[in-house]
Amino acid sequence: MIKLPYPGLPKGLFALSGSALTVFMLALCAQAEEVQETDPSCKPFGGYREKIDDLKNTRIDSKVFDSLAGKKIRHIEYNTISVFNKDDPDENNSLYLFLNKLHVNTRPGTIEAQLLFSENDSLDIQKVQESERILRKRPYLTNAYILPVTVCDNQVDLMVVTQDSWALEPQFSVSKESEGTNSGFAISDGxxxxxxxxxxxxxxxxxQRNLVSYEFSNPHIFNSQIATKLYFADTSDGRDVIVDISHPFYSLETPWSAGFYTQDVSQELPIRHMDEEINEFRHQSMSNRIFFGVATDVQETHTQRWVVGISNEEDKFYPTDETLMPIPGPRKLVYPWVEYQYLQNRYGVFKNINQIQRPEDVALGHNLVFRFGYAGKSFDNPDDIYRYIGKYSYILDFDARHILETSVTLDGRHHNHxxxxxxxxxTGTIAYNYFDDEKRRWYMGVNYSMGQDLAQYEELTVGDMTGLRGYPTDFQRGEKSYVFTIERRYFSDIHVFNILRLGAVAFFDVGKAWGLEQYGYSPTLSNVGFGLRLSSSKVRIGNVVHVDIATPLAAKDSVDKYQLTIGAQQKF
Incomplete structure (x- = not known):
C-alpha cells in the first residue's frame, strides 16, 4: 500500500488507465521528500480530479483551478507516462514493457513549447484549459491535463501530465476490383x-499507376509555433507535391497568422451509380495560397479575426482506359480574398459522444468562418469570378443530458459568363444527442445538401459510409440529397488487453439523392442494421473503426440482402 503524503490527494487521473494515479502519487511523494520547502505558506494541493472511467456525467467539469487564478506559477513539472504503464498490473508484463523500450517518450521540451503559459506567469485558467485542449489534439498523446501540485499564498506549482500513444506502425492495404488488384505498404512514425x-x-x-510517397509533418517544428507539412510522391506518370508552412492562430489569443500552401496532386476518380462504375477520369488539382491574418478583437468571451490572401485554383481532367462518358472541362481561378472569423470562447469537455472513454473537447456556442473573393480577367482568369466559402456552427448543451448541434456550410464559385x-x-446539418447514462445514448441526425451546376465528380451521393449503410457506395447521385439517421449507442467499459475499447450501435437510415435527369427516378431508400465500434487506447488516437451490417428496406431488388461496411472515422 502507498501512503498518501497528504489528505485529499487526487483520486485519479481522468482518461488514463486506473493505476495512472499511482504514477502521480509516487511523483508527489518524491517531490515532498526531495524538495526543501522555503515558503511556510506552501501546502500540497488538497483537491482532486477524477479518472474519466469513474465519471458518471457526460460533461467533465474540473474545478481544481477555481481558487488559484492570479497566483504566480513558481514551477512547472512534466510527467510523461509511456504507452504502457508499468504500474498497472494489467500492463506490467514482458511484452508491453518490451514495447515501451522500443518507444521514445515525448520530450518535456516538446510539451513545454505548446503551453500558453510559463514559469513566473500569473495563472490564467483559460490559458491552462486551452493548453490542455492543444495537447489533447496531438495524435501522439492519448491524453493530457494539468494539475496543481503545491499551493502557496501567492504562488503555485503545476504538473503537466501526458501519456504517449504508440507511434511506430506498418500500414498495409489490399483491394480487389474488376480491373485488377490495388495494394499498398507504408511505414510511419508519428x-x-x-x-x-x-x-x-x-x-x-x-x-494504371505506381507511386512511392514521402510525408513529413510537424504542427510545432523545432518547438516553435510554425506548422509544417511536406509531401512528395514519385509516380509512374508524374509527381505529386504538397507544401504547407504556416504560423496558424495557435490559440484564441494569438495576435497574427500567416502561411503559404501549394499543392499539385493527381488521382483517378471512379464515378459510380446503382452499384456500377459508369465513368472514370483523372483529376489533377493544383492550388496555391498565401495569407496573412490578425486577431482584431480578443475578449474573454470571444475572438474576432480578419484574414486576407490570394489563391490560385486550377483543375484539369484527363481520360483513362475506363472513361465511358464526357469528362469535365478545365477550371482556373486566381483571386484575392478576405475572410472573417468569429469564435465564441465556450468549450466543454465531454466523454462518450464520438470517442470511447476519452475526453472530447467541444466548441460550444456560435462559430463562424466566411471567405469571399473576387477577380476579373486582369488576373488571367477566363471570366470575372466570385468565390465564396463559409461555415457556421452552433452547439448547445443543456440539462446535463442533451447536446444539440447545428451547422451550415457553403462552397461555391460563380462566373459572369x-x-x-x-x-x-x-449543406445543413442538425444532430441531437440524448444521454440515458454514461454508457447508453440516443443519437438523431439529419443532413440536407443542395447543389447547383455541379461537375460529375462534385455530385451529391448517398450509400455506404456517407449514410444509408444498407446500400453500396454512391448508390444514388444527384444535385440534392438528404439522410436522416437514428441510432441507439452503447459505450462499454470493456478494455481488451488494455489496448482496444468496444462500443455497439443499432441504427435506422432513410434518405436519397435526386435532381439530375440522366440518372432517372430516385426512390427513397431506407435500411436498418447494427454495428461494432472499435477504438484503440494506445495507437491511432481519435480513430473509431466502424463495422456495420445493414439490410435495405426499399429498392431491394438491385442490391445484396446484407451490406457489410468497414471503415475508420473520427466519430462514433
Whole structure:
C-alpha cells in the first residue's frame, strides 16, 4: 500500500488507465521528500480530479483551478507516462514493457513549447484549459491535463501530465476490383525521437499507376509555433507535391497568422451509380495560397479575426482506359480574398459522444468562418469570378443530458459568363444527442445538401459510409440529397488487453439523392442494421473503426440482402 503524503490527494487521473494515479502519487511523494520547502505558506494541493472511467456525467467539469487564478506559477513539472504503464498490473508484463523500450517518450521540451503559459506567469485558467485542449489534439498523446501540485499564498506549482500513444506502425492495404488488384505498404512514425514529428514512407500499386510517397509533418517544428507539412510522391506518370508552412492562430489569443500552401496532386476518380462504375477520369488539382491574418478583437468571451490572401485554383481532367462518358472541362481561378472569423470562447469537455472513454473537447456556442473573393480577367482568369466559402456552427448543451448541434456550410464559385464553370453546394446539418447514462445514448441526425451546376465528380451521393449503410457506395447521385439517421449507442467499459475499447450501435437510415435527369427516378431508400465500434487506447488516437451490417428496406431488388461496411472515422 502507498501512503498518501497528504489528505485529499487526487483520486485519479481522468482518461488514463486506473493505476495512472499511482504514477502521480509516487511523483508527489518524491517531490515532498526531495524538495526543501522555503515558503511556510506552501501546502500540497488538497483537491482532486477524477479518472474519466469513474465519471458518471457526460460533461467533465474540473474545478481544481477555481481558487488559484492570479497566483504566480513558481514551477512547472512534466510527467510523461509511456504507452504502457508499468504500474498497472494489467500492463506490467514482458511484452508491453518490451514495447515501451522500443518507444521514445515525448520530450518535456516538446510539451513545454505548446503551453500558453510559463514559469513566473500569473495563472490564467483559460490559458491552462486551452493548453490542455492543444495537447489533447496531438495524435501522439492519448491524453493530457494539468494539475496543481503545491499551493502557496501567492504562488503555485503545476504538473503537466501526458501519456504517449504508440507511434511506430506498418500500414498495409489490399483491394480487389474488376480491373485488377490495388495494394499498398507504408511505414510511419508519428512521434520521431519524441519531437511530435510525423514521418511516413509508402508504396502503392494498381493497374494504371505506381507511386512511392514521402510525408513529413510537424504542427510545432523545432518547438516553435510554425506548422509544417511536406509531401512528395514519385509516380509512374508524374509527381505529386504538397507544401504547407504556416504560423496558424495557435490559440484564441494569438495576435497574427500567416502561411503559404501549394499543392499539385493527381488521382483517378471512379464515378459510380446503382452499384456500377459508369465513368472514370483523372483529376489533377493544383492550388496555391498565401495569407496573412490578425486577431482584431480578443475578449474573454470571444475572438474576432480578419484574414486576407490570394489563391490560385486550377483543375484539369484527363481520360483513362475506363472513361465511358464526357469528362469535365478545365477550371482556373486566381483571386484575392478576405475572410472573417468569429469564435465564441465556450468549450466543454465531454466523454462518450464520438470517442470511447476519452475526453472530447467541444466548441460550444456560435462559430463562424466566411471567405469571399473576387477577380476579373486582369488576373488571367477566363471570366470575372466570385468565390465564396463559409461555415457556421452552433452547439448547445443543456440539462446535463442533451447536446444539440447545428451547422451550415457553403462552397461555391460563380462566373459572369461561363456558366458551365459554375458550381455551388450548401449543406445543413442538425444532430441531437440524448444521454440515458454514461454508457447508453440516443443519437438523431439529419443532413440536407443542395447543389447547383455541379461537375460529375462534385455530385451529391448517398450509400455506404456517407449514410444509408444498407446500400453500396454512391448508390444514388444527384444535385440534392438528404439522410436522416437514428441510432441507439452503447459505450462499454470493456478494455481488451488494455489496448482496444468496444462500443455497439443499432441504427435506422432513410434518405436519397435526386435532381439530375440522366440518372432517372430516385426512390427513397431506407435500411436498418447494427454495428461494432472499435477504438484503440494506445495507437491511432481519435480513430473509431466502424463495422456495420445493414439490410435495405426499399429498392431491394438491385442490391445484396446484407451490406457489410468497414471503415475508420473520427466519430462514433
Amino acid at each position: 512521434n520521431v525521437f519524441g519531437t511530435g514529428t510525423n514521418l511516413t514512407i509508402g508504396y502503392e500499386e494498381n493497374t 461561363l456558366a458551365e464553370s459554375n458550381s455551388a453546394v450548401v
